[in-house]
Amino acid sequence: MRKTHVLVYVVDSSDRKRLPQAKAELHRLLRLDSQLPVVVLGNKQDKHNAMSVWELHEALSLGAVADDRRLFLLAAQLGSDGLIVSRNLQAFQELILQLV
Numbered sequence: 001m002r003k004t005h006v007l008v009y010v011v012d013s014s015d016r017k018r019l020p021q022a023k024a025e026l027h028r029l030l031r032l033d034s035q036l037p038v039v040v041l042g043n044k045q046d047k048h049n050a051m052s053v054w055e056l057h058e059a060l061s062l063g064a065v066a067d068d069r070r071l072f073l074l075a076a077q078l079g080s081d082g083l084i085v086s087r088n089l090q091a092f093q094e095l096i097l098q099l100v
């Protein structure tokens with residue numbers, strides 16, 4: 001991850017069974033670089049069993065991430081056309097650009 005500017009980590013919010021695995025992998029990646037900004041996308045929010053942003057925060061232990069790391073947790077879902085549905089897709093793009 002030497003030339004990485006930002007980590008965008010996409011989680012399936014509806015796959016509760018594998019959340020512990022997703023959490024372990026995220027924290028493994030975070031240990032590789034203490035400065036790397038991270039954007040966690042809780043995808044598949046349209047599914048009836050999807051975890052909320054708060055549940056994801058808990059399940060991924062984001063409270064344990066160091067205070068000085070730039071960390072964002074956003075809800076996301078794909079539209080039927082395969083594009084990310086966001087009330088403010090432009091704001092997301094600007095966030096990513098500000099982090100790099």
Ligand SMILES: Nc1nc2c(ncn2[C@@H]2O[C@H](COP(=O)(O)OP(=O)(O)OP(=O)(O)O)[C@@H](O)[C@H]2O)c(=O)[nH]1
Pocket residue numbers: 012043044045046047076077078079
């Ligand atoms: N409903 C919904 N489907 C999505 C969303 N984002 C991606 N998908 C669909 O999810 C599928 C891929 O999901 P994955 O979790 O990678 O695949 P999977 O079939 O669950 O397989 P494994 O997780 O590897 O066991 C594709 O068909 C995508 O179109 C979303 O926000 N909402």
Ligand SMILES: [Mg+2]
Pocket residue numbers: 012015
């Ligand atoms: Mg899956």
